[in-house]
Structure formats: C-alpha cells, structure tokens
Amino acid sequence: xxxxxxxxxxxxxxxxxxGLLALALWEAAVRIGDVPVYQLPxxxxxxxxxxxxxxxLLQALAxxxxxxxxxxxxxxxxxxxxxxxxxASQLAQAAIQPWxxxxxxxxxxxxxxxxxxxxxxxxxxxxxxxxxxxxxPLFANTATGLxxxxxxxxxxxxLYGASRxxxxxxxxxxAALPYFLAGLRISGGLALVGAVVAELVAGSGGFxxxxxYRILEASFRLEMPRMFAALVLLxxxxxxxxxxxxxxxxxxxxxxT
Amino acid sequence: xxxxxxxxxxxxxxxxxxxxxxxxxxxADFVVLLGPSGCGKSTLLRLIAGLDQPDEGNLTxxxxxxxxxxxxxxxxxxxxxxxxxxxxNVFLPLRLRGVSREAAMPQVHSVLRRVGLNGFERARPRQLxxxxxxxxxxxxxxxxxxxxxxxxxxxxxxxxxxxxxLQEDLLEVWRLAGCxxxxxxxxxxxxxxxARRIVLMTPRPGRIDREIASTLTTGxxxxxxxxxxALVAEITHGMEAxxx
Numbered sequence: 001x002x003x004x005x006x007x008x009x010x011x012x013x014x015x016x017x018x019g020l021l022a023l024a025l026w027e028a029a030v031r032i033g034d035v036p037v038y039q040l041p042x043x044x045x046x047x048x049x050x051x052x053x054x055x056x057l058l059q060a061l062a063x064x065x066x067x068x069x070x071x072x073x074x075x076x077x078x079x080x081x082x083x084x085x086x087x088a089s090q091l092a093q094a095a096i097q098p099w100x101x102x103x104x105x106x107x108x109x110x111x112x113x114x115x116x117x118x119x120x121x122x123x124x125x126x127x128x129x130x131x132x133x134x135x136x137p138l139f140a141n142t143a144t145g146l147x148x149x150x151x152x153x154x155x156x157x158x159l160y161g162a163s164r165x166x167x168x169x170x171x172x173x174x175a176a177l178p179y180f181l182a183g184l185r186i187s188g189g190l191a192l193v194g195a196v197v198a199e200l201v202a203g204s205g206g207f208x209x210x211x212x213y214r215i216l217e218a219s220f221r222l223e224m225p226r227m228f229a230a231l232v233l234l235x236x237x238x239x240x241x242x243x244x245x246x247x248x249x250x251x252x253x254x255x256x257t
Numbered sequence: 258x259x260x261x262x263x264x265x266x267x268x269x270x271x272x273x274x275x276x277x278x279x280x281x282x283x284x285a286d287f288v289v290l291l292g293p294s295g296c297g298k299s300t301l302l303r304l305i306a307g308l309d310q311p312d313e314g315n316l317t318x319x320x321x322x323x324x325x326x327x328x329x330x331x332x333x334x335x336x337x338x339x340x341x342x343x344x345x346n347v348f349l350p351l352r353l354r355g356v357s358r359e360a361a362m363p364q365v366h367s368v369l370r371r372v373g374l375n376g377f378e379r380a381r382p383r384q385l386x387x388x389x390x391x392x393x394x395x396x397x398x399x400x401x402x403x404x405x406x407x408x409x410x411x412x413x414x415x416x417x418x419x420x421x422x423l424q425e426d427l428l429e430v431w432r433l434a435g436c437x438x439x440x441x442x443x444x445x446x447x448x449x450x451x452a453r454r455i456v457l458m459t460p461r462p463g464r465i466d467r468e469i470a471s472t473l474t475t476g477x478x479x480x481x482x483x484x485x486x487a488l489v490a491e492i493t494h495g496m497e498a499x500x501x
Contacts, residue, residue, distance in 0.1 A: 152336040155308050160353040160401075161325030170349070174340050256340050 041225040046232065049225035057214060057226075061233050064210035067123070067195040068188075068241070071130030075187055078131070079139035080180070087146040087172065088164075104136040108194060112201040122209070126198045133194030138183040145179025146172050177256070181249035188245040192238050258282050258319050258404065258437055259305065265313035266300050273462035274300040278314070280456065280465060282405070286437045287428075289452035291445065291496065297463020298441040302407050305439065306330055323405070326354055329398030329436075331408040335390035337382040337397075343369065344378040347396045354401070361400075368396045371430055388419035395427070399434060406431075408440045412447065421480075424450055428475055445496060449488045450475060457492070457499045466499035 023043045029035070030042035037045055050057060082100070086093040112129050119125035149171050157167045199212030211230050218227035261280040267273045275297040282288060290298040303309040305316065306328055329350075337346045344365055351361040369378055372392040382390055391411055398406055412420040424447065431438055442448055448455045455469040471488055479485050 150334075150336055152332040152334065153338070155303075155306075156330060156332075156336065156349075157353065158308060159306055159325070159328060159330055160350045162353045166353060170352070171338070174338070177340075 038222045038224050041228055045225040046228040049223070050229040050232075053226070057211070057230060057233060060209070060211040060214045060230070061237060064192070064195050064199060064212065064234070065237060067126045067130055067199070067210065068191045068237075070123075070127045071134050071194060072184070072188055072191040074127060074131040075134035075138050075191065076180075076184060079135055079142050079183070083139055083142035083146055083176075084168075086143055100136060100139055103132055106132075108133055108197050109201060112198050116198075116202050122202060126195060126202060126210070129198030129201075130191045130194030133197070134187040134191035137186040137190065138180070141179040141183030141186075142176055145176030148179065149175040174256075178249075178253060181245075181252060185242060185245040185249060188241045189238055192234070192241060196234065258284050258286075260317045260319075261301070261305065261314070262317065263314035264301070264304060264311040264316065266297070266304065266309065267312050275304075275311075276462040276464050278463065278465055282437050282439065284404075284437060285435050287431060287440070287451060287453040288438070289440045289442060289448040289455050290458060291442060291448045291455055291492065292458030292463065293443060293460055293500065296458040296460050298443075298458060299409050300463065302409050302439060302441055305405070306407055326350060326401030327404045329401065329403035329406045331391075331394050331398045331406070331411045333410045333413055335382070335387075335394040337390060337393055339382050342379050342381060343374060343385065343393045343396075346382070346393050347400050350397060350401045364400060365396075368400045369393075371399070371433065372396045373426060386419075387415055388423060391415065391423060392426075395430065399430065399436075402434070403436055406434075406436050406438045408438065410441050410443070413442070413444075420447070425477055427451065445489055445492050449473075449485060449492055450479060455492055455495075457495050459499050467495055469495055 027042040027044060030040060041049075082096055086096050108129055111132075115128050115132075116122070116125040119128055153171055154167070157171055162170070195210065196212040199210040200216060203210075203213035203216045211234055214230045215227050215234075218224070218230065259282040261278060261282075264275060264278045265273070266275040278297070278301060280288075280301075290301060292298055300309065304311050307323070337343075338349065341349070344362075347365045347369060348358065348361050351364070352358075366378065369375065372395050374389065374392050374396065377385065377389065380389075382393070385393065394411070398408075412423055415423065427438075428451065440451055442451075449471070450473075452471050455471065457466045457469065458464065459466045469488075469492055473479060473482070473484055473488060
C-alpha cells in the first residue's frame with residue numbers, strides 16, 4: 001500500500017475513529033468525575049437505555065420519519081408548483097415571493113400551536129409545520145434553476161418556434177434539476193428539524209407519537225439515558241437522510257449526463 | 258434573399274447600437290460583419306434572426322418571412338444542452354418542429370459526419386473539446402437545412418490551430434450546404450479568409466462604413482497567398498478609416 005492509499009484509507013476511517021475516541025473519553029470522564037446519570041449519562045448507559053426499549057424508540061423514530069417524508073414530499077410538490085408559477089408570470093412572482101420570504105422568517109415554534117389548533121388532525125398538523133420549514137430552500141433553488149438556462153439557449157428555442165411548454169419541458173426543467181436536487185438535500189434535514197419542533201409543541205399539548213415526544217417525556221422523568229438515546233437516533237436519522245438524498249441526487253444526475 | 262433597409266436600434270438607457278444600416282444578402286452569399294466590440298454587429302445579427310425588433314427601418318425577405326428552421330444560429334459559445342448527447346443536441350431543432358426521432362436520425366448523423374464528428378454521436382458536451390463542441394453547435398444550426406446561417410463570433414474563444422481548422426471546414430460545409438452565411442467577427446484575418454463580402458462597421462452608433470469584395474479562392478494554402486496578405490492590408494486600411 002503506497003502513501004496515497006494509506007492517506008485515503010485514513011481519511012475514510014478518520015470520522016469513525018474520532019467518534020470512538022470521543023465516546024471513550026466521554027465514558028471515562030463520566031466515570032472518573034462520578035457525574036450523576038440524571039446530569040450526564042455515559043455512552044454505555046445510553047446504549048443500555050436503547051436496549052431496554054428498542055421497539056418503543058424505533059416506532060417513535062418511524063413516526064417522526066413518516067412526518068418528515070410526508071413534509072418533504074409536500075414541500076417538493078408545492079415549491080415546484082410555485083416556482084413554475086413564478087417563472088411563468090411576473091405577476092405571480094410579485095405575488096408569491098414576499099409571502100415565501102415571510103414564511104421562511106416566521107419561527108415555527110411561534111406558529112405551530114396555531115396550526116395544530118386550526119388543522120385539528122395531529123398527523124396533518126405536524127406535516128404542515130414541517131412542510132413550512134422545508135419549503136423555502138426547495139422553492140428558492142427550484143426558482144433559481146428554472147431561470148438558469150443561458151439566454152442564448154432561450155433565444156435558440158425562440159428561433160425554432162418552440163412553445164412555452166416545449167421550452168419548459170426540454171430546457172428549463174432539465175436545467176433546474178440539479179438545483180432542485182440540491183434543495184431537496186437541504187430541505188430533507190430541515191423537514192426533520194421541522195417535524196421534531198412540531199412534535200415538541202404538539203407533545204406538550206398532549207399528542208404523543210414521535211421521537212421528540214419521547215425526548216420530552218424522558219426529560220420530564222429525568223430519564224437522561226433514554227433522552228440521549230432518542231437524540232442519538234435523531235442525529236443518525238438526520239445523517240442518513242442527508243447522505244441518502246445526496247446519493248439519490250447524484251444517481252439521478254449521473255444517469256442523465 | 259434579405260434586404261435590410263435603414264435599420265436603427267436604440268436600447269433602454271439611450272444607447273444607440275445601430276443607425277441607418279442597410280444591407281442586402283443574396284443566395285449563397287458569405288458576408289462577414291467586421292468591426293470593433295460594441296459596434297452593433299451582434300445586434301444586427303439578432304435583428305436579422307428576428308430575436309429583436311428594429312426601432313427604425315425594416316427587413317424584407319424575398320418570398321415571405323422565414324419559417325422556423327429557415328435560419329440557423331451559432332453563438333460565440335457552443336451553448337449545448339449539457340445533459341444531452343451530441344446527437345440529441347443536433348436533433349433538438351427538428352424535435353422542436355415535431356419531427357420524430359426515427360425520421361430525424363439519418364439527417365442528424367449526416368450533418369454530424371459533415372462537420373467531422375463521426376463516432377462522437379453519443380458523447381456528452383463535457384466529453385468533447387471546445388472545437389468539437391463548436392462543431393456540434395454548427396451541426397445543430399445546419400440540421401434544418403437553413404436558407405441563412407448566422408454566426409456570432411463562433412471561433413473567438415478557440416485556440417489558433419482549432420480556429421484555422423474550423424474556418425477551413427466551415428467553408429467546405431458552406432459550399433456543400435449552399436446557404437447564405439452572415440459571420441460576425443472582430444478578426445481581420447478571419448474576415449479575409451472566410452468572406453466573399455466584408456462589411457466594415459463603425460463604432461457606436463454602429464453603421465456600415467463600406468464593403469470590400471473578395472475574389473480569393475480559399476483553401477488551406479490561402480494563408481500563404483500574397484493576395485490574402487493584400488486583402489488583409491486592404492481591410493486593415495479600411496478599418497482604420499472606419500474607426501476615425
């Protein structure tokens with residue numbers, strides 16, 4: 001194995017090795033410092049909490065992920081529709097853009113209680129909340145992508161008498177695809193964040209289903225290892241979602257070009 | 258084929274790009290519009306293509322206005338669809354006219370062969386060199402068998418060797434296709450090599466200062482021909498006069 005291969009191998013395993021080292025230091029610090037488990041549990045206690053109730057925690061994770069994916073799908077459909085409307089008409093652009101920005105800058109915890117009251121059905125309410133958080137990056141990216149084709153190519157389509165629909169189908173949508181996929185990756189993480197925030201708000205109002213509620217419940221009971229186990233599951237889900245959507249985007253673009 | 262009569266074009270902000278410009282294009286002509294940057298060459302090309310409208314004057318086509326596909330356009334950059342193969346890029350104008358893929362492919366492959374891209378039909382633009390991408394762009398412009406081929410500094414971004422090769426190939430393609438070519442450049446050498454008529458334009462507001470006719474029989478040896486050097490000198494003097 002030459003030096004370059006060794007460096008490459010090292011780069012590949014560096015994150016895992018760094019993580020293991022950090023976990024070992026964490027466990028050692030907790031034990032040596034005799035830190036109470038309700039303040040900071042060690043990694044072994046957290047694993048123990050997960051092993052004690054894997055089904056309950058994984059069911060809660062599935063519930064949160066269901067909200068996340070439903071919100072991501074809704075955000076993708078909505079953002080595509082609105083970006084298309086904006087690219088088709090300047091009037092639509094003037095009408096939509098300020099509201100999209102307003103939606104982006106409004107903090108979800110401030111409006112989530114209202115949405116939960118208005119929508120009524122808990123699952124739909126959670127999806128609405130998460131959709132609001134996931135919407136903007138997808139919308140902004142798709143709108144940018146639809147306008148990204150070089151003016152010369154637009155001129156060429158005009159020269160050959162292409163209709164607006166043909167220009168959209170053969171030029172603007174394919175040009176927007178990489179932007180849309182990049183937005184999807186960003187929005188995937190945000191949809192998870194939105195789902196968790198909405199679950200926290202809904203959970204405090206008595207709706208129990210997702211992983212965020214398990215975190216809330218564990219914190220009320222001072223079951224810190226269980227709370228950390230739920231947090232670790234959330235972090236892992238976020239990482240997998242990010243990698244998964246990235247791989248999906250790359251695979252679609254590779255197949256195309 | 259086309260008469261441009263006293264055309265003027267002013268852009269928002271008061272910039273006068275073209276003033277009182279008249280030009281007549283005949284069948285199978287090869288006209289080069291030569292002038293410094295900003296003298297309205299590209300504006301005139303866009304007006305001829307119908308991509309822009311004049312503020313003054315008019316353009317009159319013999320036998321009625323051009324149909325889609327009657328005009329081919331080659332831009333300074335190849336401007337290909339990056340996600341499509343060379344074949345699909347060339348197929349595009351026919352596809353936009355509703356021609357099926359099966360019906361179009363013989364013509365697509367024939368025109369790709371004509372520009373020297375046999376064997377590269379399935380290559381994506383990123384797999385091709387700058388010169389090859391420009392060849393795809395020329396093939397795309399030729400695939401509809403246009404009456405008029407408009408070329409806006411198509412070789413400006415290419416290296417000297419590729420440019421010479423493409424200039425020679427373009428003349429060959431023009432002779433075979435029999436269409437009229439209007440070619441924009443700011444290179445005197447390129448104008449002298451390619452054109453049957455060299456139209457010298459003045460800086461802004463762009464006007465046609467004079468025309469120089471070429472009687473060179475162009476081929477690979479032309480660049481060493483004293484007649485070519487004399488034509489370059491004549492154009493250079495004409496351009497200096499136009500710039501004053």
